[in-house]
Amino acid sequence: MTDAELQEIDKLLDRDLQQELPAPIEAAVCALVGEGERRLISLHADITPSGEYGDRWFLVTDRRLATLAPENGSARVEVDVPLDEVKRFRLRDFIGSGSLEAVKGSESVELVRFSRSVAPQMSRIYHVLRRLAAEDDQAEEGDRGRGSHGPPRATRCPECGRALPRWSEVCPFCMKRGQLLARLIVYLNPYRAYAIIGFLSSLLLTVLNLLPAYATRYLFDGVIRPRYLPGLWIVVWSLLGIYVVRTVIGMGRGYMMEWLGGRVVLDMRTELYDHLQMLSLGFFSRKQTGQIMSRVTNDIMRLQYFIADGLQQIIINLLTIPVIFIMLFAANPKLAALTLLPTPLIAAGTYWFGVLIHRVYQKVWRRWAGLSAALADSIPGIRVVKSFAQEDRESARFRTRSGELFAQELNAAKLWTVFFPAIGLITSVGSLVVYGYGGLQVLLGVTTMGTLVMFTQLMWQFYGPVQALGDMNHRVQHALTAAERVFEVLDTAAEIPNAPGSIVLPRMDGRVEFRNVSFSYEPGKPVLTNISFVGEAGEMIGLVGPSGAGKSTLVQLLSRFYDVEAGEVLIDGIDVRELSLRSLRQQIGVVLQEPFLFHGTVAENICYGVPDADPEEIVAAAKAANAHDFIVNLPHGYDTMTGERGQLMSGGERQRVSIARAILKNPRILILDEATSSVDTETEMLIQQALERLVEHRTTFAIAHRLSTLRKADKIVVLERGRVAEIGSHDELLVSDGLYSRLCKLQSELSKVRVW
Numbered sequence: 001m002t003d004a005e006l007q008e009i010d011k012l013l014d015r016d017l018q019q020e021l022p023a024p025i026e027a028a029v030c031a032l033v034g035e036g037e038r039r040l041i042s043l044h045a046d047i048t049p050s051g052e053y054g055d056r057w058f059l060v061t062d063r064r065l066a067t068l069a070p071e072n073g074s075a076r077v078e079v080d081v082p083l084d085e086v087k088r089f090r091l092r093d094f095i096g097s098g099s100l101e102a103v104k105g106s107e108s109v110e111l112v113r114f115s116r117s118v119a120p121q122m123s124r125i126y127h128v129l130r131r132l133a134a135e136d137d138q139a140e141e142g143d144r145g146r147g148s149h150g151p152p153r154a155t156r157c158p159e160c161g162r163a164l165p166r167w168s169e170v171c172p173f174c175m176k177r178g179q180l181l182a183r184l185i186v187y188l189n190p191y192r193a194y195a196i197i198g199f200l201s202s203l204l205l206t207v208l209n210l211l212p213a214y215a216t217r218y219l220f221d222g223v224i225r226p227r228y229l230p231g232l233w234i235v236v237w238s239l240l241g242i243y244v245v246r247t248v249i250g251m252g253r254g255y256m257m258e259w260l261g262g263r264v265v266l267d268m269r270t271e272l273y274d275h276l277q278m279l280s281l282g283f284f285s286r287k288q289t290g291q292i293m294s295r296v297t298n299d300i301m302r303l304q305y306f307i308a309d310g311l312q313q314i315i316i317n318l319l320t321i322p323v324i325f326i327m328l329f330a331a332n333p334k335l336a337a338l339t340l341l342p343t344p345l346i347a348a349g350t351y352w353f354g355v356l357i358h359r360v361y362q363k364v365w366r367r368w369a370g371l372s373a374a375l376a377d378s379i380p381g382i383r384v385v386k387s388f389a390q391e392d393r394e395s396a397r398f399r400t401r402s403g404e405l406f407a408q409e410l411n412a413a414k415l416w417t418v419f420f421p422a423i424g425l426i427t428s429v430g431s432l433v434v435y436g437y438g439g440l441q442v443l444l445g446v447t448t449m450g451t452l453v454m455f456t457q458l459m460w461q462f463y464g465p466v467q468a469l470g471d472m473n474h475r476v477q478h479a480l481t482a483a484e485r486v487f488e489v490l491d492t493a494a495e496i497p498n499a500p501g502s503i504v505l506p507r508m509d510g511r512v513e514f515r516n517v518s519f520s521y522e523p524g525k526p527v528l529t530n531i532s533f534v535g536e537a538g539e540m541i542g543l544v545g546p547s548g549a550g551k552s553t554l555v556q557l558l559s560r561f562y563d564v565e566a567g568e569v570l571i572d573g574i575d576v577r578e579l580s581l582r583s584l585r586q587q588i589g590v591v592l593q594e595p596f597l598f599h600g601t602v603a604e605n606i607c608y609g610v611p612d613a614d615p616e617e618i619v620a621a622a623k624a625a626n627a628h629d630f631i632v633n634l635p636h637g638y639d640t641m642t643g644e645r646g647q648l649m650s651g652g653e654r655q656r657v658s659i660a661r662a663i664l665k666n667p668r669i670l671i672l673d674e675a676t677s678s679v680d681t682e683t684e685m686l687i688q689q690a691l692e693r694l695v696e697h698r699t700t701f702a703i704a705h706r707l708s709t710l711r712k713a714d715k716i717v718v719l720e721r722g723r724v725a726e727i728g729s730h731d732e733l734l735v736s737d738g739l740y741s742r743l744c745k746l747q748s749e750l751s752k753v754r755v756w
Helices: 003-010 023-032 116-132 177-186 189-224 229-278 281-286 289-331 333-339 343-378 382-387 391-443 449-490 551-558 581-586 602-606 615-624 628-632 651-665 681-694 730-735 739-755
Strands: 039-047 053-061 064-071 074-082 088-093 097-104 107-115 512-522 525-535 540-544 566-571 588-591 669-673 699-703 715-720 723-728
Touching: 023 053, 023 064, 023 074, 039 116, 053 107, 053 116, 064 107, 074 107, 088 116, 097 116, 107 116, 177 289, 177 449, 189 229, 189 289, 189 449, 229 289, 229 449, 289 333, 289 343, 289 449, 333 391, 333 449, 343 391, 343 449, 382 391, 391 449, 512 551, 525 551, 525 566, 525 715, 525 723, 540 551, 551 566, 551 669, 551 699, 581 588, 588 651, 602 615, 602 651, 615 628, 615 651, 615 681, 628 651, 651 681, 715 730, 715 739, 723 730, 723 739, 730 739
Parallel strands: 540 699, 540 715, 588 669, 669 699
Antiparallel strands: 039 053, 039 107, 053 064, 064 074, 088 097, 097 107, 512 525, 512 566, 715 723
């Protein structure tokens, strides 16, 4: 390998990947490694090739991969693979352990095994080895598979090789600050007229702020010194006019900039929320609710503050500094030179402060997201918290998160409480030099008192923007950190995208075919394997099997919440990946075991899938779902609030409202996921009656553990360990004496025990 390539690899290596070797292992390594061969990785692993716990040492050089085992006070080489023979690498997951393999042609060599405690280091080593072998990123995808969340999450930045933070999929080192700023400015394009007016008014305010200095010089040199009384009134009335005009312009500009910032942030917030709606379930399973909420609320608010005022203030300050600089030199070059003495210290301090404060605020925002996540977990689950008497535990967890946030905010406070007073001291010392030298010039008659006073005012107006740039840097770091988090979400591609030229089915017949379908949530752990069966239009298909057999996963593939790894899911002979997502999901209705109701009225929840439904249609759907009678007895009937997640209603009532919602949607394909498993017998009878009306003339997939509910199913698919164990009607499967028959007998015996 070239020196440049090795330097690139060095960026990927962390200290914990280069562990010190015991003496016997070190001696064996010295005998193994040739002259000029460079060691890159030496790591202790804790699983033997037979799967038992034991010491192993994994070695990587620029020429070989080796595994060494201790033996009778020395060491032996178990694996020695030349690096140039390896085509690619494979990282495999087992239960409680994993292995790293090297692929040489058609042969696969297990390099080392390891427990979960070593897995994080092995994951990083895997990415280093892929760089060493110049392996194509796409080559490994087929080996590792795609999980429920799409491709396995990258742990290293593809550009710089640094480890990605666990809270982010964007490398903070490679995030281009200028590009972030440019992306923010793009949101101003629709309102550029307002932005230009705001900018011009800021320039005018800057000029108005400079005029009093000249008026002051005239006051001293043209009025007080010659005792010219009319000139006094000229100065007073001129300053009054300047102050009034400045105030009016400032008020108008302030309101307009607040409107502009709010309008831009409204667009960003809407775009962010719209994009969240298009992301797959995999994204939301990777992110905590609080983290997502933090991006939509806190981060957007910080951007609003920056866009409304900070951005233009930066531009104005950058323009003000050279203007005042010219004015100072025009007034007195020697005094101007003295005024500039503190400037390098201010600039260097500002740069140092910006670097440090950005790192600190990244940690602060993560602590804020963690605090929001803790709230999002505990408040919706407050019943569980109280049921298990875990209030103290949740309070302790919240105090811990709050304490971590407080500690990081203190770190930020330490920086700015030191920085700003230090900058103030530097400018004050600089002003003393100006006062001393300028006062001496006035006493010697070299310059006038008016010029010195004007110069002093301009000096503070010069120091002001220079010092403000430090504060602006502070604001910019706030904004860019928030922008990183917002754009991270906006840049997340939809894992289940619409295919180019996707097909819109105005009305599907409902014939469903699973053709050799395989799928896994995690690499190496298949959930479904080679599933094949057909559900004809209008049929009711029961899905049966032990917990974890893949029943719910199967129907989620039908709704295309996830995409298959292999095979096809066809509706009316068309692969669901070729269908428009909207047209597909609009014609699929779902009734879940735990129905979710939104905070709103009963009527709003029933017509959620058909927002423009007439009241008569809502009532008809409720009657078909056996929900009308209990709804009219509620305090406000159909206008009764359901509470958050429907907590003001019983489980059976929520289920019947969800069935009414499905009936009103009138889907061609219906999915029933344990729709009656959590209710009493009387409620179950009402729900069953409603379901019988709902399934008429639709293709229905019913997942049920109560097998008696599937007696009328046209076809029952029995799944076991992700495979189709048997298919047939209820009567056919009973006489076949297979898994379904055994499950029926087991439930029959269990029901007898309950009756007894």
